[in-house]
Amino acid sequence: MIVDIPVPVFRIGSIIVIFVQLTVSYTMSSESYNYTEERNKILQEERMKFIGNDLILTDNEMKANEIILKVKKTELNEGYDNESTFLASQHFFKAKNKIERSEMFNIIKKIPKGGSLHTHYLSGVSADFIINNITHRKNIYGCDLNGVFKLRFLEDATNDTTCNWKKLEDYRKENSNFDDWLRKQLILDVENPYEEYPTADSVWAKFKKIFSTQYDMVCYKPVFEIFIYQLLNELYSDNVIYTELRGTFMPLYELNGKIYNSKEFMKIFINTVERFKKNFPDFVGVRYIHSIYRGLTIENLTLQLDELTKLKKLFPNFVAGFDLIGREEEGHCLFEIHQLLSKYSENLKFYFHAGETNWFGHTDLNIIDAVLLNSSRIGHGFGLNKHPVVTRLAKDKNICVELCPISNQVLMLISDPRNHPMIGLMAEGFPVVICNDDPSAWGTIGLSYDWYVAFMAMTSENDGIRVLKQFALNSILYSAMEDEEKEAAVRIWEKSWQEFIDYIILHHK
Ligand SMILES: [Zn+2]
Structure with a gap:
C-alpha cells in the first residue's frame, strides 16, 4: 500500500x-496483495478485541458454542429477512411475551449467570408475588395520597391520620378487578409504552410512584423478610448465585408500633440472607450498597454517610459501600460534593450511578467524577463513549460498567438496543457486567431478559459462548467480594457451568 x-x-x-x-x-492488483486476507485480518483483530473473545474454550465448550451460534443465527437470520420479527430491537414491553418463547432466551435462562450486581431491592420482587402473597395478608390497607396509591400494614387505621386508609379487602369487594388495577400501580409495563410515556419525564414520574406505592408495605418487618427472601429466590431460580442489592435503611415496623433502627434493620436483612443460604447452600451471598437519594440536603447526606461508616464497621462483610440514586438531572452532581465524598473513601467503596443520561457536557460529567473518585464500578455509564479520555482512565483503573439494557430502553435513553453506546466500548474490550436494575418495574424476573437483549442486540452474530462466559465471570470478578470469596464463588459457578455445557450438548443436537 x-x-x-x-x-x-x-x-x-x-x-x-x-x-x-x-x-x-x-x-x-499486485500478486502479493490478497484483499480477502486483509479483510479477514481486520475482522479477526476486531473479534479478538471484543470482550470475552480471548477466552480459551474446552472441546465441549466449542461444541456448545456451535450450538448456541446456530440458535443465535437462526433468530438473527429471521430478523435480517424481516426486521419486525427481531425481538431484541423492539420495545421490551411489546416483545417480552415473544422473547419468553424464543429458543435463545430459553438457553440463556439455563446459563449460570454468576452475580446480579445492580438491583434495587425495592423493585426486585415480581408484582405477581406481591399481589398474591403480600397484599392478601391481614391488616393491609391502601389509600390515595396526592395521586399515589399507598399500601401499608396497620393494626388500627383510625390511629393513623396521615391518609384515608381503607382495607384492601374492601377495595376488592367494591371492584372485582382491583388486583389487576393494583398490579398496574406496581409495574411500568403497558401495552403502548410510547403513547403512555411520551417523554423520559413521564416515564420517570410513573417509575417514582411505583416505589412510593410499595415502600410502607415493605417496611412492615414480617413482609420485609418475605420480600427479601423472595427476591433472592427469584434471582436464584434464574441461576444467579450472588447479588449486590441497592437500597436504604428502611424503618421496619411492627403492628404494635415498634420501629427498628438501622442496626436492627441490618441484622434482620442479614438473618434473612443467612436463612436463604442455609436452604440453598450454593447461593454465595449478598452485599448491601447503601443508596442515598441525590436530592438530599448536604446535612442529611453527611448524617447517612456517618451512620453507614459505623454500620460498615459492624457488618464489614455485608456493607459493600454506597451510591447516589435518583435521576441525575435532579439533585447533586458528584463534582458538587466530591470533597465531602472523598472524606469517606477510606472506609466506604463507591458504586456510583453515573452518566445515565443522553445529555452531553451536562449530567454525563458525573462519569468523570465517578472515575476520579475511584468508583468500584459505574452504574449505566451510558454517556461514557462521549468521553474518550475518561474511558481510557476507567479502563486503566479496571472499572467495570453495570450495563442495564432494558432499563436504558424503558427509561427512554435509547429506543433500539442495537444502537446502545456501550457496544463500541465492548468492542474495545471494556469490561461490563449485565444487570437488571429494577426487574419488577419491567415485569421481569432475574437477569435472563437483560442477558438476552445484550446478547442478541449488542454482540455480533459471531459472538457466542465466550461473551456469555465473560458476562458471568465479570459478575464475580468485579463484585465487592474479597479475593478468596471470589475464588470460592468461581468454583461453585464453574461446576454449574460444566453442567450447563453438558446440558446444551445433550439437548440441542
Ligand atoms: Zn439503578
Whole structure:
C-alpha cells in the first residue's frame, strides 16, 4: 500500500483552511496483495478485541458454542429477512411475551449467570408475588395520597391520620378487578409504552410512584423478610448465585408500633440472607450498597454517610459501600460534593450511578467524577463513549460498567438496543457486567431478559459462548467480594457451568 499525503492550502478571507487529504493508492492488483486476507485480518483483530473473545474454550465448550451460534443465527437470520420479527430491537414491553418463547432466551435462562450486581431491592420482587402473597395478608390497607396509591400494614387505621386508609379487602369487594388495577400501580409495563410515556419525564414520574406505592408495605418487618427472601429466590431460580442489592435503611415496623433502627434493620436483612443460604447452600451471598437519594440536603447526606461508616464497621462483610440514586438531572452532581465524598473513601467503596443520561457536557460529567473518585464500578455509564479520555482512565483503573439494557430502553435513553453506546466500548474490550436494575418495574424476573437483549442486540452474530462466559465471570470478578470469596464463588459457578455445557450438548443436537 502506498500513501501519498498532499497538503492543499486555501484562503477564504482571512481564514486559512488546510486540507489534509489522504490519497491511498492500493496496489491491489499486485500478486502479493490478497484483499480477502486483509479483510479477514481486520475482522479477526476486531473479534479478538471484543470482550470475552480471548477466552480459551474446552472441546465441549466449542461444541456448545456451535450450538448456541446456530440458535443465535437462526433468530438473527429471521430478523435480517424481516426486521419486525427481531425481538431484541423492539420495545421490551411489546416483545417480552415473544422473547419468553424464543429458543435463545430459553438457553440463556439455563446459563449460570454468576452475580446480579445492580438491583434495587425495592423493585426486585415480581408484582405477581406481591399481589398474591403480600397484599392478601391481614391488616393491609391502601389509600390515595396526592395521586399515589399507598399500601401499608396497620393494626388500627383510625390511629393513623396521615391518609384515608381503607382495607384492601374492601377495595376488592367494591371492584372485582382491583388486583389487576393494583398490579398496574406496581409495574411500568403497558401495552403502548410510547403513547403512555411520551417523554423520559413521564416515564420517570410513573417509575417514582411505583416505589412510593410499595415502600410502607415493605417496611412492615414480617413482609420485609418475605420480600427479601423472595427476591433472592427469584434471582436464584434464574441461576444467579450472588447479588449486590441497592437500597436504604428502611424503618421496619411492627403492628404494635415498634420501629427498628438501622442496626436492627441490618441484622434482620442479614438473618434473612443467612436463612436463604442455609436452604440453598450454593447461593454465595449478598452485599448491601447503601443508596442515598441525590436530592438530599448536604446535612442529611453527611448524617447517612456517618451512620453507614459505623454500620460498615459492624457488618464489614455485608456493607459493600454506597451510591447516589435518583435521576441525575435532579439533585447533586458528584463534582458538587466530591470533597465531602472523598472524606469517606477510606472506609466506604463507591458504586456510583453515573452518566445515565443522553445529555452531553451536562449530567454525563458525573462519569468523570465517578472515575476520579475511584468508583468500584459505574452504574449505566451510558454517556461514557462521549468521553474518550475518561474511558481510557476507567479502563486503566479496571472499572467495570453495570450495563442495564432494558432499563436504558424503558427509561427512554435509547429506543433500539442495537444502537446502545456501550457496544463500541465492548468492542474495545471494556469490561461490563449485565444487570437488571429494577426487574419488577419491567415485569421481569432475574437477569435472563437483560442477558438476552445484550446478547442478541449488542454482540455480533459471531459472538457466542465466550461473551456469555465473560458476562458471568465479570459478575464475580468485579463484585465487592474479597479475593478468596471470589475464588470460592468461581468454583461453585464453574461446576454449574460444566453442567450447563453438558446440558446444551445433550439437548440441542
Ligand atoms: Zn439503578
